[in-house]
Amino acid sequence: MASDKQLTELNQLSYQVDPEYPGKTIVAKPDSEVKEDEMNTLTPPDGQAFKVIATSNQKNGSGFQGMAVAPISNNFPNGDRSQTIVVAAGTDPKGLFQQ
Numbered sequence: 001m002a003s004d005k006q007l008t009e010l011n012q013l014s015y016q017v018d019p020e021y022p023g024k025t026i027v028a029k030p031d032s033e034v035k036e037d038e039m040n041t042l043t044p045p046d047g048q049a050f051k052v053i054a055t056s057n058q059k060n061g062s063g064f065q066g067m068a069v070a071p072i073s074n075n076f077p078n079g080d081r082s083q084t085i086v087v088a089a090g091t092d093p094k095g096l097f098q099q
Helices: 004-017
Strands: 050-057 064-071 085-091
Touching: 004 050, 004 064, 004 085
Parallel strands: none
Antiparallel strands: 050 064, 064 085
16 A cells, blocks of 8 residues: 555656656556656655556546556566556646637
């Protein structure tokens, strides 16, 4: 189970599902498909790594930005999906009415 601190860190990182946000874009791709300006593994300051398993960046819809991540361990190098965490960046009010 993730700590409050981990959830806060992951929540802040979730803004990076938007390619226009500064820094590397968070993607849900296999390691072999991740480009130099992208990342599919997140490691908050406490050192627990998480694999990105899904992302959503609905700039032309609800404005929702978020991702699902799973903790990485020796037994689950691609993330333990039974411990999936869903975090959201929030909504972009400007995105609600764009078509």
